[in-house]
Amino acid sequence: MTADIKTDPDTKSLRRVDRAIADLRRGLPVVIHSENGAVVALSTEMAFDAELEKLAAMGEAPFLALTAHRANVLHIKPTGENTIRVKIEDWMDVPLMRALADATHDLDHPFRGPFTRLKGAVSKACEGSIKLAKLARLLPSTLVSEIDADTAEDLAANEDLGILHASEIFQYDERAAFQLHPVAGAWVPLQGSENTHIQSFRPIDGGIEHLAILIGDPNRHEPVLARLHSECFTGDLIGSLKCDCGEQLRGAIKAIADEGSGVLLYLAQEGRGIGLINKLRAYKLQKDGFDTIDANERLGFDADERVFRPAAEMLKHLGFNKVRLMTNNPEKVEGLDRCGIDVVERVVHKFPSNSHNELYLATKRKKSGHYL
Numbered sequence: 001m002t003a004d005i006k007t008d009p010d011t012k013s014l015r016r017v018d019r020a021i022a023d024l025r026r027g028l029p030v031v032i033h034s035e036n037g038a039v040v041a042l043s044t045e046m047a048f049d050a051e052l053e054k055l056a057a058m059g060e061a062p063f064l065a066l067t068a069h070r071a072n073v074l075h076i077k078p079t080g081e082n083t084i085r086v087k088i089e090d091w092m093d094v095p096l097m098r099a100l101a102d103a104t105h106d107l108d109h110p111f112r113g114p115f116t117r118l119k120g121a122v123s124k125a126c127e128g129s130i131k132l133a134k135l136a137r138l139l140p141s142t143l144v145s146e147i148d149a150d151t152a153e154d155l156a157a158n159e160d161l162g163i164l165h166a167s168e169i170f171q172y173d174e175r176a177a178f179q180l181h182p183v184a185g186a187w188v189p190l191q192g193s194e195n196t197h198i199q200s201f202r203p204i205d206g207g208i209e210h211l212a213i214l215i216g217d218p219n220r221h222e223p224v225l226a227r228l229h230s231e232c233f234t235g236d237l238i239g240s241l242k243c244d245c246g247e248q249l250r251g252a253i254k255a256i257a258d259e260g261s262g263v264l265l266y267l268a269q270e271g272r273g274i275g276l277i278n279k280l281r282a283y284k285l286q287k288d289g290f291d292t293i294d295a296n297e298r299l300g301f302d303a304d305e306r307v308f309r310p311a312a313e314m315l316k317h318l319g320f321n322k323v324r325l326m327t328n329n330p331e332k333v334e335g336l337d338r339c340g341i342d343v344v345e346r347v348v349h350k351f352p353s354n355s356h357n358e359l360y361l362a363t364k365r366k367k368s369g370h371y372l
Contacts, residue, residue, distance in 0.1 A: 011179070011204065013164075013168045013171075013175065014172065014175055014176060014179065014204050014205065016162065016163070016164040016168060017132070017135070017164060017168055017169055017172045017205075018204075018205045018206075019162040020032075020132055020162045020164055020169075021132065021135050021136045021205075022136075023161070023162050024041075024042075024043045024046065024132060024133060024136045024138060025043070025046070025136050025137075025138065026046070027042070027043065027046035027047065027048070027051055028042075028161070028162075029041060029042045029051070029054070029055055029058070029159075029161055030042075030129075030132070030161055030162045030163070030164070031147070031152050031155060031156040031161050031162065031163040031164075032125040032126075032128045032129055032132070032163075032164060032165070032166055032169070033125055033149050033152045033163070033164075033165055033166070034123055034124035034125040034128065034165060034166035034167070035124065036121065036123045036124060036125075037123030037124070037125050037126070037146060037149065038123075038125050038146070038147050038148070038149040038152040039059070039123065039125045039126055039129060039144045039145060039146050039147060040055055040058045040059055040144070040145045040147055040155070040161070041065075041125075041126075041129035041132070041142045041143070041144045041145075042055050042142060042143045042144075043133055043136065043138050043139075043141075043142060043143075044064065044097055044098060044100075044101040044133075044139065044141040044142055044143050045098060045101055045102070045133075045138045045139045045141070046138065047094055047097065047098065047143050048094055049093075049094050051143075052094050052143060055143060055145050056145060058145055058147065058155060058159065059145035059146055059147035059148075059155075060145055060146045060147070061088070061145070062088055062143050062144060062145045063085045063086060063087055063088055063118055063143075063144055063145075064085070064086040064087075064088055064092075064097055064100065064101075064141065064142075064143060064144075065083055065084070065085055065086075065126055065129060065130060065141060065142045065143070065144050066083070066084050066086060066100070066101070066130075066140075066141050066300060067082065067083065067084070067130060067140050067141070067300040067301070068081065068082055068083070068084055069297040069298070069299075069300050069301065069302070070084075070101070070103070070140070070141065070298070070299070070300030071084035071086070071117075073103060073106065073297075073298050074100065074112070074113065074115060075113065075114075075115075076113075076115050076117050077117060079117070079122075081122045082127060082130075083122045083126055083127045083130055084117060085117065085118040085122060085126065085144070086100075086115050086116065086117060086118065087115070087116040087117075087118055088143075089115075089116065096112075097143065100112070100141070101139045101140075101141035101300070102139055102281065102299075103281070103285055103295075103298040103299045103300075104281050104284045104285060106298070107288055123146075123166075124166040124167075125166050126142075126144055126146075127166065128166030128169040128170065129142040129144055130142060131169050131170060132169050134274075134301070134305060135169070135172060135173075137274070137275030137276075137277065137278065139278065139281075139299065139300060140299070140300040140301060141300060173307045173309065174307075174309055175204075176203050176204050176205060176310075177203075177307070177309035177310045177312075177313050178309070178313060179203070179204035180201045180202070180203055180204070180210070180310060180313050180314065180317070181201065181202060181204075182199055182200070182201055182202075182317060183200050183201070183202045183209065184200050185197060185198060185199035185200065186198060190213075190253060192250060192253040192254045192257055193215045193216075193253055193254075193256070193257035195215065195216055195217075196213060196214065196215050196253075197213075197214040198211055198212070198213055198214070199211070199212045199214065199318070200212075201310075201314050201317070203268075203310075207268070208268040209268065210265065210266065210267050210268050210310055210311075210314060211265070211266040212263055212264075212265055212266075212314055212318060213253070213263065213264040213265075213266060214263050214318070215253065215256045215257055215261055215262050215263070215264070216256075216257070216260050216261030216262070217261055218261040218262055218263060218320070219261070220319040220320060222322070223322040223323055223324050223342075223344045223345070224261075224262055224263055224320045224322070224323050224324065225255075225256055225259050225261070225262035225263075225323075225324045225326065225347065226262060226263050226264070226265070226315070226320070226323040226324065226325055226326065227248075227252040227256070227262075227263075227264045227265070227325070227326040227327070227349065228265050228267060228308075228311050228325070228327065228332055228336075229245075229248065229249055229252065229264055229265065229266050229267065230245075230267050230269040230270065230272065230273075230306060231266060231267060231268055231269065231270050232245035232246070232249075232270065232271075233270060233276055234279075235249075236249050241354055241355075241356035242283065242286070242356050242360060243360055244350075244351050244353070244360075244361065247351040248349060248351065249264075249266075251349065251351060252264050252326055252349065255326065255349070256326075263315070263318065263320065265311050265314055265315070267306075267310060267311060269306045269307075272296070272303075272304045272305060272306055273304065273305030273306040273307070274296065274299070274301050274305050278299060278301070281295075281299055282295035282296055282299060283295075285298055285299070286360075291359060291360070291363040292360050292363050292364070293363055304331065306335075307335075308332065308335030308336055308338070308339055309339050311335075311336065311339075311341075312336055312339030312340060312341045313339075315336075315341055316340070316341075320341075321340075321341060321342060322341070322342040322343075322344050323336070323341060323342070323343055323344070324343075324344060324345040324346075324347050325343045325345070325346055325347060326347045326348075326349040327346060327347070327349055328348070328349060328350050328364075328370045328371040329364075329370055329371075330369050330370075330371070331369075333346055346371075348371070350371070
C-alpha cells in the first residue's frame, strides 16, 4: 500500500480531505461514504441547534459518535469497536452533546445519563468522521446522520457539501507525508550553535510547516545524531514548567553542537498530535487530578496521536537513512524503523524533573515505557 500511495499522482484525494477538515472547523457538515454505508457528519464541538436541525433533514435521525475511550468515561458499555454510537434522547440538547464531547465539563456535571448505545456494526464512514475530527484538531466526536449511499453524491451536490471516501481519511497521514516538499531555508545562528541552517518542509495541505534544524555539516554516509522534537508552544516558547520540552529542545541543540553536527526535526505535532487547544483542555484535566495519559483518553484521544512518516520523509529528503536517535521514547525508535529509517543507536536524552512536571515524567515512564 505504501508504494501505491507514494506514486499516486492524483492529489484530488488529499484536496477532498483538506476541504472536509476546513468545513468541519467551520461548523459545516461533510458527506462520507464507504463500502458499508454513508453518512453526513458534523463536528460535535462546532454544532448548534441550527446545524443539528439541518443535519436531521438530510438523512436518518442523527446520533452521537464517540471514541471508545470517551464512551468509557461516560460509563457507556464497550462493544469492541473503536467508535461508539449513542442515541440522541429527547432530553439531550445540543449544549449537552457539546459537553459530552468535552471532558473538561465532566466534574461540573458528574451525573449524566444513562445513555442508550446503538447496536449493530459501525460503518467505516462513521469511523472516518471521528478520524476527520482528529485531523481537524477538534474533539474526536461527531453528530452523524446515515444516508443512502446511492444518493450521497446527489446530496453533496445539492447542498454544496464536501464528499469523500472513508479510506481517503484513513490514508491521509501517509499520503500527506509523502507529499512534503522543502521550501525556504536559511542560515540562522542560534545561541547554542552559530553554524546552523534551518530548512522548512511544507505539507501538501498548505498547513503548518515542519522544520529541519541542521547543525554543522553532517556526513550523509554515516549515522547522523538526530532528535525528533514535537512542537510545544507552552514549553518551547513561553517556558511552561508542566513538561520538559523546552529543556529537551535546547539541550538537544547543545548536545548536537558539542558532537560537531547533526539534525533536529521540529515537527508540527503539538500536544502529541492532538493540537494546542486540546492540549490546554488536557492541562485543565491534569489540574483536576488526572495524569497526562488519562487526560488525553478522557478527551477521547489515544495516549499519543503522532505519526512518524513526516519525520522519516524529511530525513530522506536531507539524505539521511541511518540515525543515532536522541530519545527516551521507544515508540519513536519503532516508528522510524517502520518508515525505513535505520535507528542504529538510541542516545539517552533526559533532564531533571521539577515540582510541576514530576508526575508528568513519572507517568511517561510507567505508562508509556519511556526510559526516564
